[in-house]
Amino acid sequence: xxxxxxxxxxxxxxxxxxxxxxxxxxxxxxxxxxxxxxxxxxxxxxxxxxxxxxxxxxxxxxxxxxxxxxxxxxxxxxxxxxxxxxxxxxxxxxxxxxxxxxxxxxxxxxxxxxxxxxxxxxxxxxxxxxxxxxxxxxxxxxxxxxxxxxxxxxxxxxxxxxxxxxxxxxxxxxxxxxxxxxxxxxxxxxxxxxxxxxxxxxxxxxxxxxxxxxxxxxxxxxxxxxxxxxxxxxxxxxxxxxxxxxxxxxxxxxxxxxxxxxxxxxxxxxx
Numbered sequence: 001x002x003x004x005x006x007x008x009x010x011x012x013x014x015x016x017x018x019x020x021x022x023x024x025x026x027x028x029x030x031x032x033x034x035x036x037x038x039x040x041x042x043x044x045x046x047x048x049x050x051x052x053x054x055x056x057x058x059x060x061x062x063x064x065x066x067x068x069x070x071x072x073x074x075x076x077x078x079x080x081x082x083x084x085x086x087x088x089x090x091x092x093x094x095x096x097x098x099x100x101x102x103x104x105x106x107x108x109x110x111x112x113x114x115x116x117x118x119x120x121x122x123x124x125x126x127x128x129x130x131x132x133x134x135x136x137x138x139x140x141x142x143x144x145x146x147x148x149x150x151x152x153x154x155x156x157x158x159x160x161x162x163x164x165x166x167x168x169x170x171x172x173x174x175x176x177x178x179x180x181x182x183x184x185x186x187x188x189x190x191x192x193x194x195x196x197x198x199x200x201x202x203x204x205x206x207x208x209x210x211x212x213x214x215x216x217x218x219x220x221x222x223x224x225x226x227x228x229x230x231x232x233x234x235x236x237x238x239x240x241x242x243x244x245x246x247x248x249x250x251x252x253x254x255x256x257x258x259x260x261x262x263x264x265x266x267x268x269x270x271x
Contacts, residue, residue: 001084001114001178001201001203002083002084002112002150002176002178002203002204002205003036003037003083003084003113004034004035004036004112004113004248004251005035005109005110005111005112005113005148005150005205006032006033006034006035006109006110006111006112006113006139006258006259007029007031007032007035007041007042007108007109007110008031008032008033008110008256009031009108009110009147010028010031011023011025011028011029011042011061014042014044014061014108014147015061017108017147018044018059018061018106018108018149018213019059020044020059020060020061021058021059021060022049022058022059022060022061023060023061023062027062027063029041029042029063031256032254033248033254033255033256033258033259034248034251034253034254034258035066035109036066036251037066037067037083038065038066038067039065039066040063040064040065040066041063041064041065041066041107041174042061042062042063042064042107042108043061043062043063043064043105043106043107043108043152043154043174044059044060044061044062044105044106044107044108044217045059045060045062045103045104045105045106045154045217046058046059046060046217046218046219047060047219057218057219057220059217062172063172064105064154064172064173064174065171065172065173065174066083066107066173066174066175066176067081067082067083067173067174067175068082068083068085068095068096068099068153068154068155068173068174068175069082069155069157069171069173070094070095070098070155070157071098071155071156071157071158073157076157076159076171076173082095082175083175083176084175084176084177084178084203085100085153085175085176085177085178086177086178086179087151087177087178087179087206087231088179090153090177090231091224091227091228096153096175097224098155099153099154099155099175100153100224100227101222101224101227102219102222103153103154103155103219104151104152104153104154104216104217104219104227105152105153105154105174105217106149106150106151106152106208106213106216106217107149107150107151107152107174107176108147108148108149108150109147109148109149109150109205110141110147110148110259111139111140111141111142111148112139112140112141112148112150112204112205113137113138113139113140113244113248114137114138114140114200114201114204115135115136115137115138115201115249116135116136116137116138116194116199116200116201117134117135117136134246135246135249136243136246136265136266137243137244137245137246137248137249138194138200138241138242138243138244139241139242139243139244139259139261140197140200140204140239140240140241141239141240141241142207142238142239142240143186143187143188143237143238143239143240144238148205148207149207149208149209149210149213150176150177150205150206150207150208151176151177151205151206151207151208151216151230151231152174152175152176152177153174153175153177154172154173154174154175155172155173155174156170156171156172157170157171157172157173158170158171159171176205176206177205177206177231178203178204178205178206179203179204179205179206179231179233180198180202180203180204180233181196181197181198181200181201181202181203181204182196182197182198182204182233182236182239183196183197183198184196184236184237185236185237186237186239186240186241187237187238187239187240188240188241188242189240189241190241190242190243190264191264192264194241197239197241200241206231206233206234207234207238207239208230208234209234209235209238212230215230216230242261242262243261243262243264243265243266244258244259244260244261244262245257245258245260245262245266246266
């Protein structure tokens with residue numbers, strides 16, 4: 001799954017990486033090393049500009065709220081639970097299928113966090129001796145330092161309780177697509193494990209390699225079976241993972257120190 005990630009790149013850098021044609025400097029977000037559901041995040045999308053004469057899609061860097069709210073939802077409360085969409089069923093689920101066909105985006109990140117329950121802690125949990133096992137967080141990121149381009153969907157939702165000219169009358173929300181975690185060896189793995197992404201968690205965000213960016217963002221591509229081909233996992237061996245401080249487990253903590261690699265898991269959280 002993807003429940004927390006880091007996004008520290010400047011908007012001007014993202015604009016260059018993704019060949020963005022339109023972004024608003026006054027909408028810049030501060031670097032966020034602990035992105036959590038319901039926060040505002042950057043997304044790259046191809047869409048005609050509002051009130052433009054031309055219907056031609058323009059590549060934009062937009063601020064969206066993480067947690068998709070379907071256009072038909074009566075209230076936005078469910079958005080916090082819809083942060084992830086499964087690649088295997090995204091084309092058929094009522095909450096996602098319309099966005100999958102017409103409103104796809106890329107959610108750029110440095111990488112994502114995932115938590116592993118230590119083997120000894122798991123044994124205690126199974127024996128019923130410990131109800132809340134301590135988990136060691138790992139940071140998963142491209143081994144070459146490139147941007148982690150997560151496949152995403154976005155949607156518009158109209159708050160009917162507000163007038164048309166209210167700045168919050170329209171919500172633009174997004175979800176990250178996940179797929180089965182790789183079982184092949186990591187490009188760089190901790191000495192004592194985990195050795196694969198599947199050792200950390202059975203799911204992972206679907207990372208799009210640059211050769212798929214244009215096809216994924218193209219709103220003219222609407223055929224579900226055609227689009228599903230783009231949901232194939234990236235080539236194996238592109239990622240590294242390393243342990244980070246359990247401070248990241250508290251969403252109130254936010255700073256570059258959260259990405260610092262530890263020499264090993266913190267005491268009591270051995271892999």
